[in-house]
Amino acid sequence: MGDHYQVDLVALEKAATGVNGTLDQISVKKVSDIAHEETEVGHQQLASTLSDFLDRWQRGVDNLAKDGQEIATRLTATVNAYHRVEEHTHKQFHGILRGTHDPGVK
Numbered sequence: 820m821g822d823h824y825q826v827d828l829v830a831l832e833k834a835a836t837g838v839n840g841t842l843d844q845i846s847v848k849k850v851s852d853i854a855h856e857e858t859e860v861g862h863q864q865l866a867s868t869l870s871d872f873l874d875r876w877q878r879g880v881d882n883l884a885k886d887g888q889e890i891a892t893r894l895t896a897t898v899n900a901y902h903r904v905e906e907h908t909h910k911q912f913h914g915i916l917r918g919t920h921d922p923g924v925k
Contacts, residue, residue, distance in 0.1 A: 828898050835894035838887050845884060850877040 850873050857866040 826897075826901060828901055831894050831898045835891045835898070838891040838894070842884055842887050842891070845880060850880055 853873055854860065855866055855869040855873055857863045860866050860869060
């Protein structure tokens with residue numbers, strides 16, 4: 820009987836909520852908010868190099884955020900699909916038990 824599996828819907832919901840919370844946090848503060856102007860770092864070439872680095876870093880963060888949003892969307896869709904199937908199955912069983920539904924008829 821080890822062939823059975825379970826899906827922890829609460830864990831999936833928490834994972835989606837956690838991903839969305841992280842996305843909210845990173846949307847508040849941008850990488851470009853890190854001081855990188857010449858007047859702040861004291862050297863023009865360092866400021867330029869730092870600016871280039873921060874631009875690439877921000878693109879990476881943006882890509883990760885996009886991927887994270889896709890993950891959260893799919894987790895939520897999975898939870899919703901399980902809930903719909905569970906509700907449908909519940910209604911079918913109640914219909915069978917009340918004698919108002921014939922399981923052989925679609």
